[in-house]
Amino acid sequence: MGGDFAPRNVVEGALACARDSRCDFAIVLTGREDALRAHLPARVPENIRLHHTDDIVDMHDSIAVALKARKNSSMHVSLQMQKEGTAHASISAGNTGAYMALSTLILGRLPGIERPTIGTFIPSQSGPVLLIDAGANVDSKPSHLLQFGVMGSIYTELMLDRERPRVGLLNVGEEEGKGNDATIAAWQLLKQAPVNFIGNVEGRDILKGTLDVAVCDGFTGNIILKFAESFPGLLKSKFLQFASRSAVHKLWVGLIAGTFKRMIRDWDYQTYGGVPLLGVQGVSIIGHGSSTPKAFTNMMFRAKEMVDRRVNDTIRETFSALNTNT
């Protein structure tokens, strides 16, 4: 029931997923049954089930309200199903703050993880780079940054089939000893961590793609992510400005706009389809409020892959080994 175009986009995305030949799983739609049915055909595909809930977490609900007063909300029930073992993953494009808090509180944290984190892929010159934390936490201690790096490395390795992902600490200079108190201490921790740590990296290294995982606090990560997302808008405005100068300019833009769009297609965040909340005992995928049906379909396949590729088991095993060693 969450997102700007709910429940239409969610239901349409689920239908497309259910009808895809690669879909080897069942989709449970939690929400108001009548609202969901309005977007479904009379004969619902076999691999789509409806689970009626009569409440909804509102975009303006506080975390306390979402947790205590909305126990029969679509969001709450979906996570509860995971907790009880009747579902393997949850997806929501609703109130992000509430969804992250509910995921953490209902599913619980994985052993060794202090703060669950959001990892998001940013397109670079040589494929996607994982930015982690992209906004789940506003203040991050050195131990949090270490955990972001280890989880980000595991996620990138398993989901993108990249061997020994290069993990960099986002900083204001490349040399050891650069940065604020948190990054200086985190550098030491990451150096000894079971990841391919390449040291400090700078803002320019993300788009250059000279690394696979960029570790940062969630404050910086959130600002970079939103800054990056606004780049296509800037380009579009440049095209429009240029086109407005004369009929000839307009013709030019008409000719090149399509080509250009194809060139920057990987800047379309819909293809990535949501971001995972890493560090919880389950799979919790956070969708953008404006997610299209296609984005929802991608999120469903992404969630299944996270289960199949044993992301959480690997995180658990890695942190268990870390704690035994220290």
Next chain:
Amino acid sequence: MGGDFAPRNVVEGALACARDSRCDFAIVLTGREDALRAHLPARVPENIRLHHTDDIVDMHDSIAVALKARKNSSMHVSLQMQKEGTAHASISAGNTGAYMALSTLILGRLPGIERPTIGTFIPSQSGPVLLIDAGANVDSKPSHLLQFGVMGSIYTELMLDRERPRVGLLNVGEEEGKGNDATIAAWQLLKQAPVNFIGNVEGRDILKGTLDVAVCDGFTGNIILKFAESFPGLLKSKFLQFASRSAVHKLWVGLIAGTFKRMIRDWDYQTYGGVPLLGVQGVSIIGHGSSTPKAFTNMMFRAKEMVDRRVNDTIRETFSALNTNT
């Protein structure tokens, strides 16, 4: 003597400036006289003077070394001339850390300013937006953020002729109470400051240009600035990738590349020509290591403008009024 192409680019930039009809000031080149003369004509223009210094601050010199052991360096002498009143502004593209520290220590801070700051313009959909602090400080207290906002507002108003610049606090959400401890406290301070405070802004607002001054700590600012500077490189790689697909693709790119370059011309950081260190008792302009002669010319005109438009006097008067009121 500083920068990747020193002293050639500095000297060529000075020559172009001196020969420009708008140049109503004198340029003093500090450095090794023989090295400077190698790039000057036999007859040096009247408004260029040479001031021989036999030492240089190296890119790898620590701040302590730059300050104590390099007293006869081109950087040190240039700032010393300002301190003594024989120069009105200094420009350097050398060791940035050393130059900022020397500027602060030799020139001194303006009354009421705890931390000098770098303000840099980022091109947006509707003209340049000042990002402040762009990297002078790694940890910023709420009072520092307040001072960045006030200085940034004055600088933007006087240098870009913008009335009542909109000052936003860069944050992870728009509502009051969002953010980390520093931004939550800074919000309260900025609300009462003598600026047109529009509240919290997000990463996407910078390129949208819905504000004039984006206030942030220097850690976040430095990472955003370097991230932004790497956009043109990403676009270039997209063009090259596209061109490599076939002869037809290559032809297309050949046809549109020039047009496209003109469209994003304001992403050329050379046109802005360096960034000021605000909050010191003088004018200290920091150039990029790779500054072209054109960038140096622009820095010289920019420095003159900062003197003419009374940026420092206005900062002094504003903080003096602030301190009287509290």
